[in-house]
Amino acid sequence: MSDETTRDPHREVEDRFIEVWSDISQLWGVNKSVGRVHALLYLTPDSLDIDSIAERLQISHGNASTSIRDLMAWGVVRRVTKPGDRKTFFEAEKDPWTWFHTTIRERRRREVVPVMERLHEAAGFAEGASKGAKGAEREALEELHGKVEQFADFAHEFVDLIDVFLAVGHGRMAKVFRTAAKLFPKRGG
Amino acid sequence: MSDETTRDPHREVEDRFIEVWSDISQLWGVNKSVGRVHALLYLTPDSLDIDSIAERLQISHGNASTSIRDLMAWGVVRRVTKPGDRKTFFEAEKDPWTWFHTTIRERRRREVVPVMERLHEAAGFAEGASKGAKGAEREALEELHGKVEQFADFAHEFVDLIDVFLAVGHGRMAKVFRTAAKLFPKRGG
DNA sequence: CTGAACCGTCAGTCTTAACTGACAATACAG
């Protein structure tokens, strides 16, 4: 009772979860504040306005606003307006699988596609270079080209993997995997 | 001929690939230098020593050494000694799937497992708190606990997914996915 | 139309991560 902050169980549960989610977000390449705001919105049944978020998480108004903007760009937070209230409220997607699916789709668009284009450019350049050379240099360039292609093939398979995930979608992924695991049981370790 | 640097095709192919791989590494949460060193070792048929790497990539000796240490800790680079030569050489795993597999296993160990433990702790704490409360507070805490559990369940499914990947292993993953995709064709978009 | 409440933006500051270069530790030829 003397120290209310550490004694409110509701708040402590929230804090612990927010911290964990924040760390997961960072592993995923998302910054700390963005992760914390996302976690708070996930836990809160009602939608929240910018200042409430900032106050709750002890961050600046500007930081909260920027974090919300990011989360909306990722498609995991929605803007909500309440009739008769001037404020803008925000709420998070509550189903983790939906959220994850959305995130993967967005990352594919923003990050995977552009980098794959550059990879193919590099492979094309390598092929051109090897065809324009003679003798020993040609051999060396062909070997180099082979390496680039090998990596490009791998990357392409990886993208296929993402595409299957996106096509199958939502909560069915786990089932897909379990089935796949039975079809192709592990051999060694 | 006047500017040898930009005219050596072999070097330019390498540079382009190194740059792309470096960016992919950064998306993956690995720092730029580490990615570049890894890319260089992947492309180079012979093993390389620290100073050659540092000179080729225009980075300091210390940076090259630290990057190599990281790559060895990730299990994607090996130390090699040549008889009659005092230097230590390093070479990279050349098969991308093997490399990827190793990386996933290591990330699971370092990052996923610890964070999952903390998540379960948080869920346990939430459960305890809700059971220790009464009336309206109890209801609120139970709802909160439900949210934490929902996320924990999702996270657990995600870890299962990783485990299947690790069990199936290597180049067979793509085939697994393709089979899975046929079994569970996409419905909407 | 006016003013208050609120949100979005961004220059400047602060914090965190990466890199360098000098020194310590190590390995090995002679």
Place this chain on the structure above:
DNA sequence: CTGTATTGTCAGTTAAGACTGACGGTTCAG
């Protein structure tokens, strides 16, 4: 065993990224 070549480490510096807080723009009740 000794001297030298080479790798490993880490304190200090530099670069990158995140956060704050003040300002301008927008919205809407009155």
